[in-house]
Amino acid sequence: MKDSVVFMASGATAGAGVSATIGTMGLVGGFGGVAIGMTPVTAAGAVAGAATYGAFKAIEEGDAKAFGAIGMGAVGGAYISSTIGGMGLAGSFGAVGIGMGTMAMAGGVVGLGVYGLYKACKPEPGQRMAGAIDAFGRMETKVLEMDAYTQALLELDPVFAEDIWKQKFADLEIEEELEALKVKQQQKDKSTANYQSDNQVYSNFEKPENQTKTITIESQPSQTWKCINILKGHLAKVTAIAISSDGQTLASGSEDKTVSLWDLKTGKHDFTFFGQAKEVFAVAISPQGKMLVAGGFDNKISSWQVDSKALLRPFFYPNYTYSHFGFISCLTFSPDQKILASASGDKTIRLWGRYTGDLKRTLNGHSDTVWSVAISPDCQTLVSGSADKTIRVWSLSSYKQPQIITGHSNWVTSVAISPDGKRLASGSADGTVKLWNLNTGELLKTLDKQLKGIVSVAINPNGQLLASADRNAVHLWNLHTGQLLGTLAGCSPVVFSPDGQILVSGGKAGTIKIWRNQFGVKTTPFESGLSGEWWEILGVEIDADINRVKLAYRQLARQYHPDINSSATAIAKMQAINQAYEAFLQKLSQGLN
DSSP: OHHHHHHHHHHHHHHHHHHHHHOOEEEEETTEEEEEOHHHHHHHHHHHHHHHHHHHHHHHHTOTHHHHHHHHHHHHHHHHHHHHOOEEEEETTEEEEEOHHHHHHHHHHHHHHHHHHHHHTOOOTTOOTHHHHHHHHHHHHHHHHHHHHHHHHHHHOHHHHHHHHHHHHHHHHHHHHHHHHHHHHHHHHHHTSOOOOOOOOOOSSOOGGGOOSOBOOOOOBOSSEEEEEEEOOOSSOEEEEEEOTTSOEEEEEETTSOEEEEETTTOOEEEEEOOOSSOEEEEEEOTTSOEEEEEETTSOEEEEETTTOOBOOOBOOTTSSSSOSSOEEEEEEOTTSSEEEEEETTSOEEEEETTTOOEEEEEOOOSSOEEEEEEOTTSSEEEEEETTSEEEEEETTTOOOOEEEEOOSSOEEEEEEOTTSSEEEEEETTSOEEEEETTTOOEEEEEOSSOOOOOEEEEOTTSSEEEEEOSSOEEEEETTTOOEEEEESOEEEEEEOTTSSEEEEEOGGGOEEEEEETTOSOOOTTOOOOOSOHHHHHTSOTTOOHHHHHHHHHHHHHHHOTTTOOSTTHHHHHHHHHHHHHHHHHHHHHHHO
16 A cells, blocks of 8 residues: 555646646637636646556556456547547646547546556455445545645744745746747847848739748747736736726736736836636726726636726626636727626627627627637627637627638637727637638738747737737737747736737746837838937947847838838838937947048
């Protein structure tokens, strides 16, 4: 019995380590979504340990009962898969599918674990396998007791609790320092490289039949966007971000089951809303900035008054204590703020009265989790992206059968509509971002840089810039040409401020990163050019060396040269960039004389 305890304890420890490293996970599928914390992962590790012990005993004794246990477990796992349907495991690491083969294998491991406990209990002659099964229940009780004991320590021993929180924040500080050093080293390496200008020219939205090839461009750090602030406060991954229409307030939702409000300009933390039963996955602020809504793995949509911080009405499905039958994956208000749209793991989209909180309509059609929804500027169209690999375009006036757009080979995780309502951007777990004609559904371009699974996409209010994010990086693209403009050291989610000058992204270890456009001026289509000192326009320090300045100039030229950028302001901006570079060369020649 002693050696079996070693196997199970080692497995439990490994499970706890995996949970601590990855963070909170969720099991999603046709049944909805279920959050998975440290306790079940620890228990799973103990089961794996028991299975390992059972395997050793089966080999040592040549006991055929082990194969029977494996077979029974595998059949059970396959039955669960066939009953529930497709599933996926989602978390900070991204998302992976779980098929019938995987479920059968998992069932086999559980069966072998039962056999291992059966051998560990050393049954008397005639004793049945039921004793080992009962041991599983006792083992789970012990794991839960240990979890409760840890929580009690945190509540009863303030010194012990303080040490844990200090260690959490110390880890945040160390991780940010390491990331800053990494970015600095990358910039140093890039400054010594010899960059060649890219002469490839793309027309403004070529015909779909000419887009059989994807656009692939080498990644490079962006010199036009600079991280000006890192917000710290959440104790787990930030999963959702929203900005008020006046650009003053930032809302963030996290796996730590809280929603926070921040002053976007100063970075000061304003308030934290507690009370969410499980991880928060979606947040939104109404167009007038008065209401904040949030939802997540507790299947509920909660709302608060932004000014007073008071709890407002819940959004409940009729005769039901929840908003959806699955987890809430996305929330968005219509621009006229008449409706709130919610997407869910129950495969549906629901439209709620923004003022009354009443359910107006449920949109059915997707065959798997709906990950994202977006509403057009004219409030006539809703677009949804789903784990069924499709995009659906719904009419909010007629509610007729939606147009179905296909093309992605994996989950469609995020959708965004351009400010003019003509283009649609979609991000997918297949590692691509696709640009579509929203009216016709025609594919315009595929942006592919051998990216990892895309989790979030956002379009700048000026309609010129697209941001896509995975769990490791944020990529910036020219929305018209599909050209990769740069890469930021952030992660999903991403959102632009209403004036387009601020980009907010997720960061490591529960942080939020604030990025500012280095030009320091608004980039609306009505603006004619740039202003400022030469180093401000080029986005460098005043004492930057010649290689750094040349690199910044080349990257800006690749972004705003009229042969590449067809926007109305590109010529004026390119002239300002040239004048800034000429001012630098003049300063350089004066220094040499």
